[in-house]
Amino acid sequence: MDFFLEQLGNGLSKGSIFALIAVGYTMVYGVIRLINFAHGEFVMVAAFAGYFCLGALPPSAMPMQGYWALGASMALATACAVLTAGVLAVAVERAAYRPIRKAGRIAALLTAIGVSLFLQNFGIQVVGASDRAFMQERQLPRRVSALSLYKPGDIPPADIYVLHEWPDAATDLEIAFRAGEAIKPEDLADLQSQGVHMVFSLCPMTDGLKRWIIISALAACCLFLHCLVRYTAFGRSMRAVSYDIEGAQFMGVNVNRVISLTFFIGAAIGGLGGVLLALFYNTLDPLMGLIPGLKAFIAAVLGGIGSVPGALLGGLLLGVVEDLVVAYGHFELGSTKFNLTTYRDAVAYTVLITILLLRPQGILGRERAQKL
Amino acid sequence: MDFAVHHVTYVCILLMLTGGLSLIHGRTGLLSIGHAGFWAVGAYTAGFVINRLAPDLLAADATAGSRLLSVAAFAAAVVCAMLAASLCGLLVGVPCLRLRGDYLAIATLGFSEIIRVVIVNAESLGGAAGMRVPAVVCVGDTRRFVFAGIAAAGAAFSLLMVRNLLSSTHGRALISIREDEVASQLLGVNVTRYKVVSFVFGAALAGLAGAVYAAYMGYLAPREFGFMKSVELLLMVVLGGIGSLTGTVLATVALYIIPEALRFAEWSVPVWSLTDAGWRRGSVELAELWMVVYAIILIVMMLLRPQGLLGSWEISRLWKKPNQRPDATG
Amino acid sequence: MLRVDSLSVNYGAIRALKDVSLRVAPGEIVALIGANGAGKSTLLKSISGIIPVRSGNIVFQGENITGWPSHRIVKVGIVQVPEGRRIFANLTVEENLLLGGVALRDRRLLKTTLEEAYDLFPRLRERRAQSGGTLSGGEQQMLSLARGLIARPRLLLLDEPSLGLAPKLVEQIFQRIADLRAQGLTILLVEQNAAAALKIADRAYVLETGATTINGPAADLLNSPAVKTAYLGV
Numbered sequence: 003m004d005f006f007l008e009q010l011g012n013g014l015s016k017g018s019i020f021a022l023i024a025v026g027y028t029m030v031y032g033v034i035r036l037i038n039f040a041h042g043e044f045v046m047v048a049a050f051a052g053y054f055c056l057g058a059l060p061p062s063a064m065p066m067q068g069y070w071a072l073g074a075s076m077a078l079a080t081a082c083a084v085l086t087a088g089v090l091a092v093a094v095e096r097a098a099y100r101p102i103r104k105a106g107r108i109a110a111l112l113t114a115i116g117v118s119l120f121l122q123n124f125g126i127q128v129v130g131a132s133d134r135a136f137m138q139e140r141q142l143p144r145r146v147s148a149l150s151l152y153k154p155g156d157i158p159p160a161d162i163y164v165l166h167e168w169p170d171a172a173t174d175l176e177i178a179f180r181a182g183e184a185i186k187p188e189d190l191a192d193l194q195s196q197g198v199h200m201v202f203s204l205c206p207m208t209d210g211l212k213r214w215i216i217i218s219a220l221a222a223c224c225l226f227l228h229c230l231v232r233y234t235a236f237g238r239s240m241r242a243v244s245y246d247i248e249g250a251q252f253m254g255v256n257v258n259r260v261i262s263l264t265f266f267i268g269a270a271i272g273g274l275g276g277v278l279l280a281l282f283y284n285t286l287d288p289l290m291g292l293i294p295g296l297k298a299f300i301a302a303v304l305g306g307i308g309s310v311p312g313a314l315l316g317g318l319l320l321g322v323v324e325d326l327v328v329a330y331g332h333f334e335l336g337s338t339k340f341n342l343t344t345y346r347d348a349v350a351y352t353v354l355i356t357i358l359l360l361r362p363q364g365i366l367g368r369e370r371a372q373k374l
Numbered sequence: 375m376d377f378a379v380h381h382v383t384y385v386c387i388l389l390m391l392t393g394g395l396s397l398i399h400g401r402t403g404l405l406s407i408g409h410a411g412f413w414a415v416g417a418y419t420a421g422f423v424i425n426r427l428a429p430d431l432l433a434a435d436a437t438a439g440s441r442l443l444s445v446a447a448f449a450a451a452v453v454c455a456m457l458a459a460s461l462c463g464l465l466v467g468v469p470c471l472r473l474r475g476d477y478l479a480i481a482t483l484g485f486s487e488i489i490r491v492v493i494v495n496a497e498s499l500g501g502a503a504g505m506r507v508p509a510v511v512c513v514g515d516t517r518r519f520v521f522a523g524i525a526a527a528g529a530a531f532s533l534l535m536v537r538n539l540l541s542s543t544h545g546r547a548l549i550s551i552r553e554d555e556v557a558s559q560l561l562g563v564n565v566t567r568y569k570v571v572s573f574v575f576g577a578a579l580a581g582l583a584g585a586v587y588a589a590y591m592g593y594l595a596p597r598e599f600g601f602m603k604s605v606e607l608l609l610m611v612v613l614g615g616i617g618s619l620t621g622t623v624l625a626t627v628a629l630y631i632i633p634e635a636l637r638f639a640e641w642s643v644p645v646w647s648l649t650d651a652g653w654r655r656g657s658v659e660l661a662e663l664w665m666v667v668y669a670i671i672l673i674v675m676m677l678l679r680p681q682g683l684l685g686s687w688e689i690s691r692l693w694k695k696p697n698q699r700p701d702a703t704g
Numbered sequence: 705m706l707r708v709d710s711l712s713v714n715y716g717a718i719r720a721l722k723d724v725s726l727r728v729a730p731g732e733i734v735a736l737i738g739a740n741g742a743g744k745s746t747l748l749k750s751i752s753g754i755i756p757v758r759s760g761n762i763v764f765q766g767e768n769i770t771g772w773p774s775h776r777i778v779k780v781g782i783v784q785v786p787e788g789r790r791i792f793a794n795l796t797v798e799e800n801l802l803l804g805g806v807a808l809r810d811r812r813l814l815k816t817t818l819e820e821a822y823d824l825f826p827r828l829r830e831r832r833a834q835s836g837g838t839l840s841g842g843e844q845q846m847l848s849l850a851r852g853l854i855a856r857p858r859l860l861l862l863d864e865p866s867l868g869l870a871p872k873l874v875e876q877i878f879q880r881i882a883d884l885r886a887q888g889l890t891i892l893l894v895e896q897n898a899a900a901a902l903k904i905a906d907r908a909y910v911l912e913t914g915a916t917t918i919n920g921p922a923a924d925l926l927n928s929p930a931v932k933t934a935y936l937g938v
Contacts (some may be wrong), residue, residue, distance in 0.1 A: 037476050057650055098673055098676075101677050102680060105676075108476070108479075111479060112405075113672075113677070115605060118669075119665065120670060120673065122665075123663075123665035123666045127645055127662075127663065128648050129649075130647065238802060239803065241792070241795055245794050246790060248786075249790035251775070252754070252784050252786045252790060253778070253803050253806055253851070254778025254855060296483075344495050345495060347487065348487070348488050348491035348492065351485070351487045352484075352488060354484045355470075355488075358470070358473055358477060358481050358484075359470070
């Protein structure tokens, strides 16, 4: 049961990230019927903006101490990421998508693929292809590396100790810890007495904390989007444009502005997803947007593309299904052994094809008559 | 010289792929961004068949009989590869072709990714490490020439088949589907059947390309058949001119040669890069920037000329007078 | 109030309007009649800035509005009630009305005009929380008209307001239009139902294959033999 809950938590936090990214796909598709292939790259650019902001304004540069400093620094980095993604999306829409809006869906999709390729490869040129750790030790308030360096009793005091990386050699230890897990101070001495050589840090972010951050970010975004779409003039205009662009023009809706804002908001929320993605896996590179982007798109299709609640639901569902397949995917049927644990990436695509064939409008989507 | 022969072979393999894709995309308006999936199916089927039938027929002391057998094994591999790929085309085509343009694109992408994941996980296909394919047909100095010939014949066959298919009644039906699907349905064109036929045929040509590739390279790696490959193939078709086979051929050759030529030229350009310590000036070879240039070409092309460089112009118009083109009743 | 000077509009290669000129004076109802495909809706859409103009000028209250985006045109006071009503089925009745007032910056003003609209069409108040798609045809036409009025137009463009309505409802709609004019609104009316349109209009234009052929006081057109045979079915 614990294992199940653990997997569920993991799946939910990954699913939340998918959901945040999926919102951008679904909003843009809703208003202009474009599969914005470059959305995953907006997410990537946002993560890098957050990373460099965190590097420029580390917690040590904050006027506060400890957790507060880390929180303030993270908040600034997130704001920077969100704004960068939004501005980039508006610029891309303006420069590449608006001129071809009437040229047809295939031309639009190809342009989007072009933008995606451009951002990936431009990113590789600018920041290099290798991956980086999002939270680096220099950004952490205090750290203890290599426990064995300290004499028993000399370990610096901290609120919480997190196991950074679990060395392979230590798997047979009695005290079973996983990387990213919090360790109580009293257990540290115990580990040390067993002669463990491992890297600890006083990173204040356990995986559990990350999970809570991610899930509450999703909840906040849900509330924000709900209010935005339901109760604001912009939300009304957006729904009107998605139903009938020309009809909205008759009403005096500034369609171009609605589309720009839709891109901005979708990408900004995706940018938040990008920071959380980098935080969750503690890694980022110029191609990091591709796979999560595709999966988020699948989540959007699963939930019903064009529907914001659908994207949120689809994201969570996809995250959980993927994780459970990996966790419970090895079983025996008769005498044949099945092992699906390495098929993680195929799960999403299978879900996609199944949903496209059985219910192309998705779980919450409405069927739309083809306009002649 | 040897290098040139390799490039010719590779371009011919690409032509089989883009020819088939041109049929699928250029003439029916269907967007497939999973064409490398069919290619992978062909290549791995051929690799598997050759491994089974001709593990080491061409050892140093090979007899004339075993040489003949290895040719037969290659032929069998080609047939199996084409069958397997068209079967996949049918499998994807029949259910997915009811989907509209951009959804179909995503479905084909999903399919090709599933293929790749399956290959990576299948031990009998070498998994992520890749699969060795024993030499067939011939070994030694003449080998590369023989394979250049085989690839050229394959490319010629593919392009001719695609061209004939396009100028037949079938071709006109396909064009009518691209122009207006609903109207052609009303005119009695069996839209689904034509779509499926062109899809299966395009897949079969990809299978042929896969078989030649497998036998020629002698080694298959799953990452070769990824999403990027599909996008590259699609770009060749799109840049050349949607619906123009001449354009597809030119774009395939050009988009293959340009990066190779850049690599050869070794031009370096100054670039700025962003490190943890801030901006830093450096330089990079132009060949490494190719993908950036490539993406820019695609975007600019879509903005300025969404129908592709040549549009639907064909080289045959140079020697055909307009009034000799087949009329609607023919 | 509105002056259209030798306007030409193309649909791809097809010339949809050729050198069309038209005047609307303040307080008038001007009817635009003509067969299907004569270019009536095209003319209204180009006035509203939805279809780009090829040549010619559109001048509203002394300001040249040719080529302006549609949202600016709504802001200066030209509002169109489009053909086929174009109700947003995914919005409630009230949201549809509020959307009509998207050009109004003043929220208090929007609130009062909304109340006015409900007073004018009490039926809509009853159904304010209902989805726009669930209304009957007549109610949808009411909603479409009310939505057009929310933006406080100076010139109202009505495109086929009677289309698809039962005769009794048609009468009601035309009564409403006459009432609106009595309150001082200027109206440019496009109608298939030429007889009904000419009865309430002051002046009228006949549009044939993209060009104006006949124009004059509505009463004259009503009695003109050419118009009678072609459009009144007499």
